[in-house]
Amino acid sequence: MPTTSTTTFGGVETSNADSSSKHTPQESRDLPPLLSSSYPITLKFMDVGYRLKIENKKGNGGCIKNFFTPSSSSPSDQRSTQERIILNGVTGIAYPGEILAILGPSGSGKSTLLNSLAGRLHGNGLTGTILANSSKLNRTVLRRTGFVTQDDILYPHLTVRETLIFCSMLRLPRKLSRETKVSAAESAIAELGLTKCENTIIGNSFIRGVSGGERKRVSIAHEMLVDPALLILDEPTSGLDSTAAHRLVSTLGSLARKGKTVVTSVHQPSSRVYQMFDKVIVLSEGQCMYYGKGTDAMRYFESVGFAPSFPVNPADFLLDLANGVCHADGVSEKDRPNIKQNLIHSYNTVLGPKVKALCMDTANVSTRDSKSNPLRNNSSKEHRSYNNRFSIFDWFYQFNILLQRSLKERKYESFNTLRVFQVVAAALLAGLMWWHSDYKNIQDRLGLLFFISIFWGVFPSFNSVFAFPQERAIFVKERASGMYTLSSYFMARIVGDLPMELLLPTVFLIITYWMGGLKPDLLSFLLTLLVVLGFVLVSQGLGLALGAAIMDAKQASTVAAVTMLAFVLTGGYYVHKVPSCVAWIKYISTTFYSYRLLTRIQYGDGKKIANLLGCNHEGITIDGASCKFLDEDVVGQIGAMGCIGVLFFMFVFYRLVAYLCLRRIKS
Numbered sequence: 001m002p003t004t005s006t007t008t009f010g011g012v013e014t015s016n017a018d019s020s021s022k023h024t025p026q027e028s029r030d031l032p033p034l035l036s037s038s039y040p041i042t043l044k045f046m047d048v049g050y051r052l053k054i055e056n057k058k059g060n061g062g063c064i065k066n067f068f069t070p071s072s073s074s075p076s077d078q079r080s081t082q083e084r085i086i087l088n089g090v091t092g093i094a095y096p097g098e099i100l101a102i103l104g105p106s107g108s109g110k111s112t113l114l115n116s117l118a119g120r121l122h123g124n125g126l127t128g129t130i131l132a133n134s135s136k137l138n139r140t141v142l143r144r145t146g147f148v149t150q151d152d153i154l155y156p157h158l159t160v161r162e163t164l165i166f167c168s169m170l171r172l173p174r175k176l177s178r179e180t181k182v183s184a185a186e187s188a189i190a191e192l193g194l195t196k197c198e199n200t201i202i203g204n205s206f207i208r209g210v211s212g213g214e215r216k217r218v219s220i221a222h223e224m225l226v227d228p229a230l231l232i233l234d235e236p237t238s239g240l241d242s243t244a245a246h247r248l249v250s251t252l253g254s255l256a257r258k259g260k261t262v263v264t265s266v267h268q269p270s271s272r273v274y275q276m277f278d279k280v281i282v283l284s285e286g287q288c289m290y291y292g293k294g295t296d297a298m299r300y301f302e303s304v305g306f307a308p309s310f311p312v313n314p315a316d317f318l319l320d321l322a323n324g325v326c327h328a329d330g331v332s333e334k335d336r337p338n339i340k341q342n343l344i345h346s347y348n349t350v351l352g353p354k355v356k357a358l359c360m361d362t363a364n365v366s367t368r369d370s371k372s373n374p375l376r377n378n379s380s381k382e383h384r385s386y387n388n389r390f391s392i393f394d395w396f397y398q399f400n401i402l403l404q405r406s407l408k409e410r411k412y413e414s415f416n417t418l419r420v421f422q423v424v425a426a427a428l429l430a431g432l433m434w435w436h437s438d439y440k441n442i443q444d445r446l447g448l449l450f451f452i453s454i455f456w457g458v459f460p461s462f463n464s465v466f467a468f469p470q471e472r473a474i475f476v477k478e479r480a481s482g483m484y485t486l487s488s489y490f491m492a493r494i495v496g497d498l499p500m501e502l503l504l505p506t507v508f509l510i511i512t513y514w515m516g517g518l519k520p521d522l523l524s525f526l527l528t529l530l531v532v533l534g535f536v537l538v539s540q541g542l543g544l545a546l547g548a549a550i551m552d553a554k555q556a557s558t559v560a561a562v563t564m565l566a567f568v569l570t571g572g573y574y575v576h577k578v579p580s581c582v583a584w585i586k587y588i589s590t591t592f593y594s595y596r597l598l599t600r601i602q603y604g605d606g607k608k609i610a611n612l613l614g615c616n617h618e619g620i621t622i623d624g625a626s627c628k629f630l631d632e633d634v635v636g637q638i639g640a641m642g643c644i645g646v647l648f649f650m651f652v653f654y655r656l657v658a659y660l661c662l663r664r665i666k667s
Helices: 110-117 139-143 160-171 178-191 212-224 242-257 294-303 314-322 339-372 374-388 392-414 417-433 442-464 467-480 486-515 522-550 553-569 583-588 590-603 607-613 624-633 640-663
Strands: 006-009 012-015 043-055 081-094 099-103 126-132 145-148 230-234 261-265 279-284 287-293
Touching (some): 081 110, 081 261, 099 110, 110 230, 110 261, 139 145, 145 212, 160 178, 230 242, 242 261, 279 294, 287 314, 294 314, 314 339, 417 442, 442 486, 442 553, 442 590, 467 640, 486 522, 522 590, 522 640, 553 583, 553 590
Parallel strands (some): 081 287, 099 261, 230 261
Antiparallel strands (some): 006 012, 043 126, 279 287
8 A cells, every 4th residue: 555645835735655546546337448547647737838829810710721811912911920828837736536626717728728738739839748647648648538628519409318329439449339338328327417308409509408507517428438537627617507517516526536637627616616626726817826725725815915804705706816806905906006916926936836846746756656557558559559450340330320420410400390391482483483384485494494403503502501610619529539530420421411412302303393394204304303413412512612611601601602603694594605704614613514404304405396496597487586595505515424524523523622621620
């Protein structure tokens, strides 16, 4: 049994042995060694700093950079870089079995510190040392780290149980049986008190679902599925009432007592919640104002000359000090200027050196003992072994799970009442407008064909342009957790769209084709249906490419509107003699090729209808208008196989562009 002696000064507890030996870890679930919490994690961070370079011209977040930023004629205006200090020399330790709370006003650097501790900040801007059991934050440690973001990024139409089961299927190793993974999800549901709402959908601001506290616990359960040894949470009580916040922190306390290391930021905790924190860090403008036991914080600030004149919630008092506000003994901040700077100086003089010495001592002890630490010696080998086992079977497994989740989630969006009503109403209106149109009335008949091309060019492209921008947050979160590969996600998204995106066009054409009196034979109807369905897939690909390239829903929809307007105007119905400067647009217009194919199906090469109309070689007959349309819209245009080839190329090209743009998103 290891012996431990402790001393306390300024609210800081020092130890002569690694604190991880003091706590009894949680009994491991039926998980592989790589994901088991058999070995607790002591997190040490020393002199952590982060500097952010801000340029006056930013990209828009997609793979199209500076799309809407006008170019400047002055070279000095093209790049003006400013450096902002977000964190400056923050030091502390998070022990297993304890809750370390990070307090501070908005903009004090809480989220940045948590992201750095979770290994999600990279680049030259991050400085300092972050160690987990005296090892750097390698992949093995990060796989044993759960990170709960401030926003609950979940699919709204899935139930709590479905959400956690799909997560367990993706996050836990494939070699585990389905029963084991379902059992892990059920264990997380029971552990976090979600049994009563397990069959309720998650919901969002527009869809009624679980409560805010329950949604936050689902986010925590999302991370608890891998049984992490280190759990990091960014403001988990944000938006919750006092009772719900207390229940949530009580849950975190129970997880900590099982040997987990819990680090969380809290914006404004109640006094009941504050009493549950074992250690507290107070940040102000990116600098540490206090680190130590939560119960010793008031005594420390009283020792440096700051004490409240009446009983107050300690958290409120600490936040006032972090904001430079102090109403002690009738003295306001006007009478005591530079409160924040004085307190930061006092910490760096009195308490800071002791905290750094504690970090150095425990780091040295852990380094000497690391040879006997199985996690340190074997984790990298296990991780390499696990990664080397990834094969095509793993890819298809991920694809299968993601496809099931996509179908279950998106069926509500694709077949909602308003969308079905919109398509059916448009079909009935078109059928009535072109009710049993005359085969010889070419102008009217071509108008119906062009309307079909317009509707099924605009409708799917506008729907799909929002797909990736709306899913970006959850996609980045899940990719950062290593849940799946980009290719499996992308293919599941594409394949999952097929049955849902092709059903409504089929219903539309069944109504409009026969009401409009188009060519009344089954072969012509089936060929028209194939052209429309293929055109829908091409238009959908265009929307996906624009959405992935711009990654902003409003900007992408604007670009999609302008693009489709150009395609429609050059589609070959409104204008035949397009000016040469814009004539090239029709050759990249999806509407142009779709309209050509629909016309070919109805009128072939135009000879039969020309004979019926009695058109001579000059295209003149009694009905001169019909012959003119016949000559310009049917005869002498691009052949059917050429149109099919171009549309197929566009089908592949647009999706390839979307995939390459998604690859540029950093997770």
